[in-house]
């Protein structure tokens with residue numbers, strides 16, 4: 001099937017930029033069957049499978065791609081699901097260019113195989129054409145009972161895996177909806193919420209009990225959960241605590257954290273205000289500070305909410321931007337402006353407490369810092385003023401402390417993250433496990449899922465050992 | 472789903488509802504609040520836990536109809552349901568026995584101050600309550616406050632009951648006469664809390680205010696509720712809602728309270744048009 005002539009990669013059809021920048025529907029439309037087969041035939045089936053090593057959960061990439069090439073789309077979907085239970089999401093949001101596709105052999109001389117787009121195709125095909133998944137009988141508590149806290153990708157995966165292993169699982173979420181960042185952070189135009197819903201429904205149908213509006217640590221404490229008979233607790237509470245720019249004017253009206261802006265838009269559906277009750281305000285000229293996925297999502301959401309001009313201000317250069325390449329390109333196509341090597345110094349105020357401008361300073365890159373990226377240094381005297389009325393701060397988040405500060409003796413790292421064993425999710429307290437952003441700080445969906453799955457096995461081993469000894 | 476088990480109209484536009492929420496009640500402390508969402512399209516609004524009973528699991532909330540969400544909440548009756556309630560949220564007040572505290576409440580602020588007055592009273596602290604309202608009809612929780620206070624002073628803007636004028640004038644008067652409580656607690660409109668803090672600062676009396684910043688999640692994840700206290704940014708849903716009144720930047724908070732004024736107006740108009748016009752959501 002392989003040929004020596006390198007065919008260019010098949011791009012996914014997308015909504016045209018001038019149309020999509022005015023709606024919240026998904027931007028990328030996905031492959032057709034023909035396009036998927038055509039793209040699949042580009043894979044040369046490397047015997048050493050370098051791509052598999054690039055995937056944090058080790059999806060058997062050449063195997064599923066060859067099934068697509070043969071037209072066995074359902075088989076391909078099953079193959080992916082052996083390793084990744086949420087392919088419809090990962091195909092859409094994984095930073096493929098720095099994971100599986102980064103090490104694809106074809107990438108050395110041309111474009112790598114579009115692994116993410118193919119994965120997404122399989123998952124979407126299965127959703128439409130696959131057998132409805134059998135409803136499992138409610139899992140009994142015979143093996144044990146586990147509380148999973150947080151319904152982001154880490155918690156969802158951990159709960160699903162424990163349920164499969166035969167445990168009774170109760171998943172606790174403090175918000176009124178499941179999904180974590182998948183729900184409140186990543187916008188509809190990048191990850192339709194129907195996909196998140198379907199995944200949650202599936203887990204429920206398998207017997208996982210979901211309890212919304214429970215802030216563990218406050219509504220019910222960890223000690224109480226143990227007393228109620230839970231054998232182990234998994235903490236997947238994420239890194240949802242935003243920090244601000246730390247410049248004068250950050251509390252002016254018109255300054256949002258990306259979390260507030262995106263939560264209003266996504267979780268509360270403020271983009272449909274007043275049909276939905278939660279308001280959101282976007283001015284004419286918006287500046288988003290930051291260079292990650294969160295910044296891209298905020299900028300593109302602001303555009304869709306009617307901003308005339310949206311500028312992303314980032315203190316390093318394009319090469320250091322942590323956002324997914326595809327989303328940076330999408331943002332650019334939609335007309336988002338990038339002002340690189342610039343950093344805010346202060347936000348200017350009109351006479352009524354609203355933003356009327358932002359003063360920035362130019363930066364240049366110095367030596368690499370501990371993250372391996374070159375450190376930005378301000379250029380003295382290079383200050384300039386941007387004429388803006390809305391500022392969205394997307395400069396990062398910290399681990400959520402609400403629950404962990406109620407657990408006395410839990411070992412924490414320097415940044416308030418929970419310290420947990422990478423292979424098992426074990427913390428220093430017996431019976432308490434953790435994984436995802438609460439351990440690593442903001443990372444990726446696939447990394448959180450990987451951690452949730454490993455912790456499920458860590459918990460299984462812990463409960464088996466405990467019960468073995470107890471008998 | 473939380474079914475409304477009891478509903479009372481306490482005063483024009485001020486209503487009380489009670490729901491069964493045993494987990495919240497088992498953990499609630501004075502000064503804490505819940506965030507509720509009425510239905511699928513609703514916004515998340517914070518309301519103070521006006522009373523809670525760990526034995527019966529009954530949670531009491533008192534609210535004033537000021538905009539779309541509270542007005543719609545006011546239309547729910549016994550038997551209707553509130554879809555989501557999460558809590559208890561916020562840092563509990565650290566309440567210990569003192570010699571004397573003064574509780575200053577304005578308008579619907581009487582309801583949230585009641586659990587604190589009650590807790591101090593139970594510990595044997597002398598509780599002096601100053602309650603202000605626009606007019607006599609708007610005075611709520613009178614019996615309850617009298618039960619947990621050693622002295623109660625009233626004021627109304629129109630003089631229909633008690634002192635004619637602002638409740639902060641009563642406070643100033645008592646302090647001028649030499650009263651030196653260990654702590655003054657103030658809950659009410661921002662302007663009133665600002666004024667009360669200004670008054671007590673003159674006398675060097677410790678003052679705790681309960682801020683009502685605009686919130687979304689109420690769990691520290693969005694920063695919508697941020698306020699400047701002593702020059703530092705704080706999230707009032709997690710680090711508050713109670714803060715030292717002498718250190719709060721009230722002017723900034725008053726400005727932030729107006730962030731969505733135009734949208735709030737639109738929401739109300741949209742709601743009233745819907746409620747008056749089509750009847751599809753009724754029944």
Ligand SMILES: Cc1cc2nc3c(=O)[nH]c(=O)nc-3n(C[C@H](O)[C@H](O)[C@H](O)COP(=O)(O)OP(=O)(O)OC[C@H]3O[C@@H](n4cnc5c(N)ncnc54)[C@H](O)[C@@H]3O)c2cc1C
Nearest residue numbers: 150152153154174180181185216238436437443444445448
């Ligand atoms: C806007 C945005 C865009 C992103 N885009 C991408 C992307 O394109 N690709 C990618 O790979 N990654 C992306 N990420 C990062 C990725 O979403 C996160 O790394 C991932 O969601 C972490 O998963 P988690 O399960 O650890 O935590 P979260 O997804 O944060 O979920 C934690 C959950 O726990 C709940 N919770 C917290 N405390 C409690 C408590 N005490 N009791 C009960 N529940 C609690 C929270 O409400 C939340 O629902 C993005 C992140 C953001 C914010």
Ligand SMILES: Cc1cc2nc3c(=O)[nH]c(=O)nc-3n(C[C@H](O)[C@H](O)[C@H](O)COP(=O)(O)OP(=O)(O)OC[C@H]3O[C@@H](n4cnc5c(N)ncnc54)[C@H](O)[C@@H]3O)c2cc1C
Nearest residue numbers: 516517518519533534535537538539540541683684685735
């Ligand atoms: C911690 C906390 C506890 C609270 N406890 C109570 C309580 O026990 N009883 C009660 O009646 N109210 C309480 N509030 C205020 C209540 O949440 C608001 O009145 C409500 O959110 C308004 O919603 P709305 O849609 O009806 O009005 P909107 O249309 O949103 O607003 C109408 C008017 O109310 C003001 N407003 C908007 N949001 C708030 C807010 N969060 N706080 C104060 N004013 C606001 C606006 O300035 C506006 O002019 C509390 C607020 C906080 C933060």
Ligand code: SF4
Nearest residue numbers: 055059090094099100
């Ligand atoms: S899960 Fe992510 S990294 Fe792994 S193959 Fe799929 S897209 Fe690539």
Ligand code: SF4
Nearest residue numbers: 043044046051104105
């Ligand atoms: S490295 Fe690329 S070409 Fe090789 S097997 Fe993997 S996807 Fe196919």
Ligand code: FES
Nearest residue numbers: 689691693694708
């Ligand atoms: S309400 Fe979101 S952080 Fe306080």
